[in-house]
Amino acid sequence: xxxxxxxxxxxxxxxxxxxxxxxxxxxDLGAGREVFDYSHRQKEHELQRQRELEEEKRQQLLRExxxxxxxQLQLDEETGEFVPRPAAGVQPQTSTPxxxxxxxxxxxxxxxxxxxxxxxxxxxxxxFPLVEAIETTPPPLDPAASPPAGGGPAMMxxxxxxxxxxxxxxxxxxxxxxxxxxxxxxxxxxxxQMADVLExxxxxxxAPTELQDPNYFYMPTFTDMVAPPADAVGPTGYLGTxxxxxxxxxxxxxxxxxxxxxxxxxxxxxxxxxCDMFYPGDMNTKVDGPAPPASNGNTDIPLAExxxxxxxxxxxxxDPTTRRESQTPKDGISGRRWPRQAPFTxxxxxxxxxxxxxxxxxxxKALRIPxxxxxxxxxxxxxxxxxxxxxxxxxxxxxxxxxxxxxxKNKVAAQNCRKRKMENIVGLEYELDSLKEERERLLxxxxxxxxxxxxxxxxxxxxxxxxxxxxxxxxxxxxxxxEYSLQQTSDGSVFLVPRVKKTLIxxxxx
DNA sequence: CGACCGTGTCATCCA
DNA sequence: CATGGATGACACGGT
Numbered sequence: 001x002x003x004x005x006x007x008x009x010x011x012x013x014x015x016x017x018x019x020x021x022x023x024x025x026x027x028d029l030g031a032g033r034e035v036f037d038y039s040h041r042q043k044e045h046e047l048q049r050q051r052e053l054e055e056e057k058r059q060q061l062l063r064e065x066x067x068x069x070x071x072q073l074q075l076d077e078e079t080g081e082f083v084p085r086p087a088a089g090v091q092p093q094t095s096t097p098x099x100x101x102x103x104x105x106x107x108x109x110x111x112x113x114x115x116x117x118x119x120x121x122x123x124x125x126x127x128f129p130l131v132e133a134i135e136t137t138p139p140p141l142d143p144a145a146s147p148p149a150g151g152g153p154a155m156m157x158x159x160x161x162x163x164x165x166x167x168x169x170x171x172x173x174x175x176x177x178x179x180x181x182x183x184x185x186x187x188x189x190x191x192x193q194m195a196d197v198l199e200x201x202x203x204x205x206x207a208p209t210e211l212q213d214p215n216y217f218y219m220p221t222f223t224d225m226v227a228p229p230a231d232a233v234g235p236t237g238y239l240g241t242x243x244x245x246x247x248x249x250x251x252x253x254x255x256x257x258x259x260x261x262x263x264x265x266x267x268x269x270x271x272x273x274x275c276d277m278f279y280p281g282d283m284n285t286k287v288d289g290p291a292p293p294a295s296n297g298n299t300d301i302p303l304a305e306x307x308x309x310x311x312x313x314x315x316x317x318x319d320p321t322t323r324r325e326s327q328t329p330k331d332g333i334s335g336r337r338w339p340r341q342a343p344f345t346x347x348x349x350x351x352x353x354x355x356x357x358x359x360x361x362x363x364x365k366a367l368r369i370p371x372x373x374x375x376x377x378x379x380x381x382x383x384x385x386x387x388x389x390x391x392x393x394x395x396x397x398x399x400x401x402x403x404x405x406x407x408x409k410n411k412v413a414a415q416n417c418r419k420r421k422m423e424n425i426v427g428l429e430y431e432l433d434s435l436k437e438e439r440e441r442l443l444x445x446x447x448x449x450x451x452x453x454x455x456x457x458x459x460x461x462x463x464x465x466x467x468x469x470x471x472x473x474x475x476x477x478x479x480x481x482x483e484y485s486l487q488q489t490s491d492g493s494v495f496l497v498p499r500v501k502k503t504l505i506x507x508x509x510x
Numbered sequence: 511c512g513a514c515c516g517t518g519t520c521a522t523c524c525a
Numbered sequence: 526c527a528t529g530g531a532t533g534a535c536a537c538g539g540t
Contacts, residue, residue, distance in 0.1 A: 359518090381528065406529085411518060413530055418516085421532090 360404045367397050369404075376401055377408030471496060 361373045369376070370391050379387060384405070393401065468486055471479050479496065487497050 407519065409529060410520080410531095414518070414532080416530085417532055 360407060363400055364404060367400050369393070369397055369401055371401070373404055373408065376404045377412075 363369075364371070364373055364376070370393075371387060375387065376384070388398075388401065464486060465481070468481055468484075469478060471484075471486075473479060482499065484496050484498050486494055488494050
């Protein structure tokens, strides 16, 4: 929607300032932040101040929202707000307008020497010809790098720059969205809330044509905070519009430019203003209400984690790095039965495993479940029930909690099952080897025994002939081996038996 | 690009 | 009846 065909210009300091601003506005610009680094720090400071102002604004908005939500049932509340990611509900209003405000304000400040937006875009286009290639490149702007931005709850991702999120792998984001939206209750709530909770505040701002569409509402928040348009997956009925409007018609790079059209902006809005918009995390913190979760202070959180952070979450979820530890049996609450030790998992899959876990965390956050997934899964049933009884959860939340517990238990069971299966296989292989060795040994014995038997037979034959040759009849003549044979009875007595007789008997029997 | 593997999840059975 | 362990089957993503 924004034109980038402008006369070429030199990158003066002012130009760079504008670029810097634009960069913030257009999270999907694709340009590396370092490119404009000369003013990076300075801007950060500015943005910080504006963020505070924006916070107030958002808090008020949040209060209104929560009022509406409470009036409806918590169920609606959940969906409508978080939409896909943290602070979704409020995001739209704040994120959309700011860019323009800031833009206007800054341009004004820069006065005639300042580049117009189009000029900046042109400059950017020239600077970053390969937008598509950059598109997938992680934003250079490091959240941790920005001084004041950091410090917020790691899980909330307040200071998380939108750019990273926007450039998150489309597949990943889409999956996350699909999962989140796969929750029937959530889908329902999304549709409902979008209409009655978010719309009011949204209407207050003059948004782009697309933004005026209720279904389009989420776009800014969604994209700014979580994913590029292509990945956007809205609630049922919303998807189509969203995808059609954004995914299909608007390149990710230009996505943010749409927000620039938001006309109604607080005149006093400063650079920090839109910065906040792109740092939905702050909003999340507020959305969390009076008792925001304690932050672990870790600003160097994986993008995935940040994206997964829900708007409201009374109880902080352990950092990924500590999550595994927390999964091992603890006596934290009752000291009673706890799951067996974590099933064995190869390191190379650890990361993935954790990310999977965070999926349920995502869901839990989406529905504002006031417990950590770990608690839900690992608490003994009594403690679990007690915990549940202390919180007023709606049907959707209860269902989700049950599912999370079930899935968590089953996941462990499956892992143990597979571990046992592997152990069984190993055991059987070991047994097989033993049996093979036994077989070889028996074969050797059999061979040896056969050899021994043949030798004994040979010796017996020799001995027989020797004994037989020593026998003499009444006339002193030796017996013929063909006519007589020696036979031994059971009592050990040896008799000389005529073979002829034997033969005759045989013949008689025949 | 298909085979293979590890993992999560679901369905089901059972204690 | 609720809960949860065990396990086959399937889906999915990574290698």
